[in-house]
Amino acid sequence: MNDLVSRFSAVRSHTAALAAPLSAEDCCVQSMPDASPVKWHLAHTTWFFETFVLEPNEPGFEPFHPAFRVLFNSYYNGVGARHPRPQRGLLTRPALSDVLAYRANVEQRMQAVLARQADNAALQSLVELGLQHEQQHQELLLTDVLHLLSCNPLAPAYRDALPPVAASAQAPDWLEFSGGLCEIGHGGSGFAFDNELPRHTTYLAPYALCSRLVSQAEFAAFVADGGYRRPELWLAEGWDWRAAQQIEHPLYWRHAPGGGWKVFGLYGEQPLDPQAPVTQLSYFEAEACARWAGARLPTEAEWEAAAASRGGTGTQTAEGSGLRDLFGSVWQWTQSSYAPYPGFRAAEGAVGEYNGKFMVNQYVLRGSSCATPPGHARLSYRNFFPATARWQFSGLRLARDL
Amino acid sequence: MNDLVSRFSAVRSHTAALAAPLSAEDCCVQSMPDASPVKWHLAHTTWFFETFVLEPNEPGFEPFHPAFRVLFNSYYNGVGARHPRPQRGLLTRPALSDVLAYRANVEQRMQAVLARQADNAALQSLVELGLQHEQQHQELLLTDVLHLLSCNPLAPAYRDALPPVAASAQAPDWLEFSGGLCEIGHGGSGFAFDNELPRHTTYLAPYALCSRLVSQAEFAAFVADGGYRRPELWLAEGWDWRAAQQIEHPLYWRHAPGGGWKVFGLYGEQPLDPQAPVTQLSYFEAEACARWAGARLPTEAEWEAAAASRGGTGTQTAEGSGLRDLFGSVWQWTQSSYAPYPGFRAAEGAVGEYNGKFMVNQYVLRGSSCATPPGHARLSYRNFFPATARWQFSGLRLARDL
């Protein structure tokens, strides 16, 4: 339990640290309906603890502010009304300073509850869910504010430092997997979201995965080869979407004055880094690029089974013998529609709305990204977005049949 | 080859017969972008033969009308430009009589080509694809014109006859299947679409399927129990769609003056038939109804494996021992996203656009419906529509885990 107390502090502090470089103005504005203001992330993650942990566990519970119950509910019908998502950016009040006070207040009360109920396993489990939830919002906070900054003609950088130097080029290897019966899904005793359960058997035909991610140079070759002008490379719905939105390149790519590309990111506008993985791709773009390369996207079962057998964790994988950059670089689109695993059962109560109700018209991403908090991802982790989502740290790893 | 010649005549005549009860006005109008005019179906199925069979096989080929090449191309980028889909209903010219003349002309030329090339297997294969394609449009012709008629306050009936008398009530049975490794996909020598290939192994956990389809009475109970008012029964995207569209019941259900429901269909407005299967459901409605019933939709692999082992063909299944109404009643939504089978490869050339490029954001339906031409469906057949499609003969069969 002491571990949980200190972990609670660490996760909460990390969220605040992510917001620290931003002004109150930066934290308030919502740049599109799919993105939330930073201030809203700060408040909603606090609301989660207040609603699901403090309210049932704190004697004489009183909400910090009655209106926050509605303002900072995201999508839990079981908890009552909620402020409309596209209007989150209109909330100039409460001020950022009020939301920080809300955070401090709930943190203090959480510490008290945690101290008092050191043996309550159900409570600890809910707190852990709240922390995992907050870590998910840490990544969204970054991708959402990055989208906001990308809309600004001044091209402001989230981070002032220089971006990390890209690793030198590595030739892609095709790693082969024999398939057959295998188990996927979360199996251990640690935390997992309900959508990773139950661990179950599946059958895979033989396949190969590329040892590394598709690079920015490779994606630039796709663009130069008319990738965004050739309907035969695209899913029909993707092609229509691309045409209607007049999409000609990844969301954050910009034509450099003398030719070539600049790429906007957390470090501001930088020259395209040929060795770095391409990112901020929609499913449609990733899928078209894979077809152009004579390959395809992996299924999530292929990805997980391969990663389990030959993956290296993080970027420090030894000597190129395995799947590099599974974690910590960019999320990898799979061709798998987000669907319940066989035997899936949503949790009871309002937290049961966490995952299951989104299992339609979304596609699974695997791995993790440079914006994912360290320690948050795992082999069985299932991230998911609609096929048109372009503002995440999402790229691709090629697969093919054997 | 004689078989193919007579089959060609039979399929073509059947299409014309379906249009026979309709006026030129009925055949011309497009009631929504997703539906095509009957006249367009009549012309497009003819265009398919002219473009893919006559053009490469007829000496000195000349198109019946140069403009028809564009007007009646549906979605084949490989064949050139095409008239925008939402504007198909603006084509009052060519007149219905001109389109019927187009049909007769192409049929005559097809007979000549078929007679001349009796040994050309590739040609025969293309003709068979054209006939299967035309049969798919026979069903769409009916569902599209039904949608048009449903928009008319006069509630005109497509068929003047009385509707078939509903079978008497049957108690639903739960049939259990042990799962394990099984094969799905088309395996025989007969015709199949590319999306049914290749036949492949998959692994299934134990499951049960209901012996019969969900009935109109059962769906009426779902509605009466607040099924359209309870967000906890719906996928989140479905709920938002339902709310935005103000959907409160199936598309063709109408409040009867004295209470209860009338249902619009090919026989016009009829009283709800409690024993008949509910139809014209979207995926979202079917999925919510299954959840309300404490069950779920089957996967397509579950459906196919079960149908292969214990199905009866058509409605004449013997004495309740198996899965009834697999075919010929209503298509059955599955929870499976429409995706390529492992090892899927689209056909070469423009006909390769037939299926593969639609494999995103759609859900598979299995079986067949009362509007499917006899002999068209099979165990491995994969129909597919977006989760919001409400105008097909689409219902559901319940499944559950064991």
Added chain:
Amino acid sequence: MNDLVSRFSAVRSHTAALAAPLSAEDCCVQSMPDASPVKWHLAHTTWFFETFVLEPNEPGFEPFHPAFRVLFNSYYNGVGARHPRPQRGLLTRPALSDVLAYRANVEQRMQAVLARQADNAALQSLVELGLQHEQQHQELLLTDVLHLLSCNPLAPAYRDALPPVAASAQAPDWLEFSGGLCEIGHGGSGFAFDNELPRHTTYLAPYALCSRLVSQAEFAAFVADGGYRRPELWLAEGWDWRAAQQIEHPLYWRHAPGGGWKVFGLYGEQPLDPQAPVTQLSYFEAEACARWAGARLPTEAEWEAAAASRGGTGTQTAEGSGLRDLFGSVWQWTQSSYAPYPGFRAAEGAVGEYNGKFMVNQYVLRGSSCATPPGHARLSYRNFFPATARWQFSGLRLARDL
């Protein structure tokens, strides 16, 4: 009264004659929400007589078909429910033949009522309103079906004959008017719509009008001079609309293969006729062209006062001394917003909805067009459309301050 009987026959026959060259399909389809199907015009003009004349004046009145009361009501809230305007084209039933039977039935009953009530001045006045109303729909029938035909890549002609030969070029004259106090509005004893009343005094500053209409050659020069690319020539709202709609030329102008323009019209696709007046202009296009020409649009009072003092009627004006083509060529946009005259009072009852409720966000056109039935227009006639309406026979005559 005999006059009215024969006038009734003549007007009704003329409507039928306008529809005669069209097929049932042509008469059924609606090409945009602002346009109605020909069949609907045929039925609605009949509904007007049935509702406003027969119902209160025919003993034992029974409607021809109860549903037609709703289907063919245009916008009269005082008469009850109505079929939604954008869905008029979905009514494949009643068939065209049924609507023609409806016309014949109401005509027969109207003749009986007219014979019986030869002395009923109020009735006669309503019948006259109905005939004027039907004449307005005669013009709309033509402009609406022309829009439909313009959407067809086959470019079908409404009329098979050759178009009239354009008159030879005439140099434009500027005719000067001293202004001052003048009277406008309908003053005589003949028929006028309520929006032309009351005749009233207005004050005009001195001004000049051009003796002839802006020609197609002049408008082509405007286009060639970047007229559609220079925001300084446009009203701000017009410019934004133009940009959003990607409008680069008049609605029915098409690039001719070898350069220059073809113009679609009632005679199909014809070469641009330099001397003929430009037509099918929106207010925004007309206004921009006038500014480009260093002039402006006239006000409706300027137009009417000038026409009263120096106009020639129709095209046969003598020797260039006056305002040519006031009538019978193209409607002429004025800069006047459609507004009630001082002292305007709408008629009592449902027919009071005829004009007054549209007096906002529309602009007045004066004169008449080649599609206006002979004898329908007059000096005080006020036609009106929104500033974006592009499918009418609408052009412009230049004005300027003195």
Added chain:
Amino acid sequence: MNDLVSRFSAVRSHTAALAAPLSAEDCCVQSMPDASPVKWHLAHTTWFFETFVLEPNEPGFEPFHPAFRVLFNSYYNGVGARHPRPQRGLLTRPALSDVLAYRANVEQRMQAVLARQADNAALQSLVELGLQHEQQHQELLLTDVLHLLSCNPLAPAYRDALPPVAASAQAPDWLEFSGGLCEIGHGGSGFAFDNELPRHTTYLAPYALCSRLVSQAEFAAFVADGGYRRPELWLAEGWDWRAAQQIEHPLYWRHAPGGGWKVFGLYGEQPLDPQAPVTQLSYFEAEACARWAGARLPTEAEWEAAAASRGGTGTQTAEGSGLRDLFGSVWQWTQSSYAPYPGFRAAEGAVGEYNGKFMVNQYVLRGSSCATPPGHARLSYRNFFPATARWQFSGLRLARDL
């Protein structure tokens, strides 16, 4: 010229004072495309002086920040590119503090230019235009931030003080005017916008105006009498708009818990004040209310002629003998479409875009409101908004024919 220098300081300070009660967050957010952020108003009014005064008059001119040239251009095509209006709220950078620095910098340079060119009449005239422009934005700043605050469920007040106590009830008088020839438009030597010119003759029929504005109590009676449910009271376009937007009462009216109404305003949520003028009405609502009252809206000429002859300035008009609340309470909708006066000529250059290009599909409001800076309005002042604009301090004064 000393006057201009001190007037410059006074106007600029007043703008800053209006923003003073607001946080940086409040100043950054844009609540709808029609409203601009406060920060944008602060910057744009500064941009106006920088662009139109400093750039041509300051030796060695350098812009404060090159990007601001585009970011804070509103709609002047003649000045180059501009940031899209609906994205003004995405500019979290420059920060509010940077914009305040921009203001200070331009003010200092303006003082220098004004000192150096004390005899430059053209310059002084431009500066005066810039000050009048800034005063217009002072009002918009208030109406825009009020709209933003109105979107916040916390209902925050712009001003903490209590609202002014409403005057006691006064019976409405009908003041009669004989009409005839009269002059309207700006005639004196003081400042006027180009749209108030030239002063010109017009002719008016006899009419009456109500001595006072329509009150909140009267508008509440309109609502209670089904004013928002009776199509016969509305212009057709207004009715369709009302229905589509589901409008049932003025924008800032809210149902009070125990019945009756609360009204949101600069002082937060307050009980409806029966004697106070109704405000935040669209043209459509004002026009419908007038019809319900058996009256109509005045024309702008009627308003100006009446105000010139019997108006009192401001609220302190003596003993009920004249038109009260012409100024300083709420803008008064007229039935006049915003159109050029006879002989109107826009100014040369980019400032010519100030007014003329908006003269379509807008309606004129006369007088001024409680949010108009003192001294800004005059008898000939023409404010204008689209018929659907609901967020201004806009009400109505009744008129009728004699």
